[in-house]
Amino acid sequence: MSDHHHHRRSPEQPAISADRGALLKTVIHLWPYIWPSDRRDLKLRVLGAMVLLLAAKLATVAVPFTFKWATDALAGHGTAPAAATDWLGWALAVPVAMTIAYGGMRILMAILTQTRDGIFAKVAMHAVRRLAFRTFVHMHELSLRFHLERKTGGLTRVLERGRNAIETIVRMVILQLSPTIIELALIVGVLMWQFDWRYVAVILATVAVYLVYTYHATEWRIGIRRRMNESDTDANVKAIDSLLNYETVKYFSAEQREAERYDKSMARYEEASTRAYTSLAVLNAGQAVIFTLGLAAAMVMCAFEIKAGTKTIGDFVLINSMMIQLYQPLNFMGMVYREIKQAVIDIELMFSILAREPEIKDSPTAPPLNVTSGTVRFEDVRFAYEPERAILKGVSFDVPAGKTVAVVGPSGAGKSTISRLLFRFYDLAGGRILIDGQDIAKVTQASLRQAIGMVPQDTVLFNDTIRYNIRYGRWEASNDDVEEAARLAQIDGLIRLAPKGYETEVGERGLKLSGGEKQRVAIARTILKAPPILVLDEATSALDSHTEREIQDALERVSKGRTTLVIAHRLSTIVGADEIIVLDQGEIVERGTHFALLAANGLYASMWNRQREAEEAREKLARVAEVDVAPNRNPPPVEDGTSADDATPIEAPADAAE
Numbered sequence: 001m002s003d004h005h006h007h008r009r010s011p012e013q014p015a016i017s018a019d020r021g022a023l024l025k026t027v028i029h030l031w032p033y034i035w036p037s038d039r040r041d042l043k044l045r046v047l048g049a050m051v052l053l054l055a056a057k058l059a060t061v062a063v064p065f066t067f068k069w070a071t072d073a074l075a076g077h078g079t080a081p082a083a084a085t086d087w088l089g090w091a092l093a094v095p096v097a098m099t100i101a102y103g104g105m106r107i108l109m110a111i112l113t114q115t116r117d118g119i120f121a122k123v124a125m126h127a128v129r130r131l132a133f134r135t136f137v138h139m140h141e142l143s144l145r146f147h148l149e150r151k152t153g154g155l156t157r158v159l160e161r162g163r164n165a166i167e168t169i170v171r172m173v174i175l176q177l178s179p180t181i182i183e184l185a186l187i188v189g190v191l192m193w194q195f196d197w198r199y200v201a202v203i204l205a206t207v208a209v210y211l212v213y214t215y216h217a218t219e220w221r222i223g224i225r226r227r228m229n230e231s232d233t234d235a236n237v238k239a240i241d242s243l244l245n246y247e248t249v250k251y252f253s254a255e256q257r258e259a260e261r262y263d264k265s266m267a268r269y270e271e272a273s274t275r276a277y278t279s280l281a282v283l284n285a286g287q288a289v290i291f292t293l294g295l296a297a298a299m300v301m302c303a304f305e306i307k308a309g310t311k312t313i314g315d316f317v318l319i320n321s322m323m324i325q326l327y328q329p330l331n332f333m334g335m336v337y338r339e340i341k342q343a344v345i346d347i348e349l350m351f352s353i354l355a356r357e358p359e360i361k362d363s364p365t366a367p368p369l370n371v372t373s374g375t376v377r378f379e380d381v382r383f384a385y386e387p388e389r390a391i392l393k394g395v396s397f398d399v400p401a402g403k404t405v406a407v408v409g410p411s412g413a414g415k416s417t418i419s420r421l422l423f424r425f426y427d428l429a430g431g432r433i434l435i436d437g438q439d440i441a442k443v444t445q446a447s448l449r450q451a452i453g454m455v456p457q458d459t460v461l462f463n464d465t466i467r468y469n470i471r472y473g474r475w476e477a478s479n480d481d482v483e484e485a486a487r488l489a490q491i492d493g494l495i496r497l498a499p500k501g502y503e504t505e506v507g508e509r510g511l512k513l514s515g516g517e518k519q520r521v522a523i524a525r526t527i528l529k530a531p532p533i534l535v536l537d538e539a540t541s542a543l544d545s546h547t548e549r550e551i552q553d554a555l556e557r558v559s560k561g562r563t564t565l566v567i568a569h570r571l572s573t574i575v576g577a578d579e580i581i582v583l584d585q586g587e588i589v590e591r592g593t594h595f596a597l598l599a600a601n602g603l604y605a606s607m608w609n610r611q612r613e614a615e616e617a618r619e620k621l622a623r624v625a626e627v628d629v630a631p632n633r634n635p636p637p638v639e640d641g642t643s644a645d646d647a648t649p650i651e652a653p654a655d656a657a658e
Contacts, residue, residue: 409603535565
């Protein structure tokens, strides 16, 4: 890993390199997971697997010898019978015994190999689980900036491929590469003992040429494999994105466009995959040719020796059997190299994510936040997402304990940025944010976020039950607590009308619920969390007027007695705030109560007047709709409570700042 990465890890969690082709480094980094210091049972499994591996390889090398002895016995080579009368029994007994021994050795070899694989499986899967867990935790440690830049579908693929790659590397190195090296060493020893150095030279030359060819062919295939993976990820991301936006696709009758977009990605995947399979065929054909030439050369040498009378037919069978037996693990070694190289490619992204430093980190000595009254203070806060574009330019204000302060302003003014900074999703470029006099940058993130409740503008729910989503506010809460929170959020009655009640599934991102129902669930889980500080980020801006008033009542009950910061779009919701801060271009341009700001006749007053005009126009439309009962003349319902006239000057399309 490069020098600028310094992440505190325990000995169990070594720093991980994302260098391409760093197979040895990868195996070294995986070793603590294969040989975990805190798991004696797994270490014993590794040792047991090694013993069985050696025993299986000894049995493997013995198999060709039983074949040789059976062949020699059938061909009449070997020890003469003690008496001529015994010849019939000897002629039958020895070949049969050798054939049985041959079969027995093959069975023993298979049993030992499978037992070894079974014993080692727990070790391999434990390593997979530990590293996948570590990556998942690390993804949550990374900053909001990282997650906004990455596509979720792509990240889940990285995790999935990385998980499979760890399993491949662990199993291939321990269960394929090591046994092959041991078998090759044993065969070289047997050939030196049973034959001579020429046979060893032929086999070593064959293996060397085979491995060199495999290496170069695999290196050529790696680029093809990488392109295949990239096109696969791209197709997967497009599919997820399209399905998450199912309703939008339907609104614009864009099914064909989406299908064509997906098919274009799949066409790239098809081309890359075809090249990958073609290159695999070239690799396999070359390997077969090289090995067959080596096998033929060794057998021709043995045939000459049989002709000269120095070797038996059994030796001919032995050399053939040993070479064929070597071909399987050697062929595996080709596959092992390919699979490990490909696994290293697949694991690259996972390792690069692990190597990435979290942008927001607790200092080693950070104390937990101690909330006494819940006073929030922004002191000369400066912030920019990109250095050349400042979002907040020296913002200072207080939210006194138990009071409500609202922040309003046009789109791009930096309103939502304020809530993100309070949660410390980003660190400041200048200034401080204090809670009860404690700088939030110097306390633990967990304790800070535990003290703040959030009701966001767009509530995204987990694809689980309503009970699960409300309980998310305080996981140890009882069912009674959950239902009491739902009652306070005015959703208990609605839940009980559903056939499954609290066990009703909400669908992916809560799509089975209406906007108002989702907001009530968000309020209920915040009530259950019972935080001393509350942030309402445009919590009613997406709702119709009737629902908004109901939600507003629930929010007022939640915020009673709590320090509350409201990021407001609909000004009617913050009339009763203790102070209203008006932001424009990242600076506070006005501040005061609702009536004081109206009297000042500035930016706030113009925003207020524009919204009142929009609401009056909407009410007039509603009255017209009541008079005009013809179904085809009814105006469409206004879901967000704003007119087109209203949307442009007050909330232009949100930019990156929001």
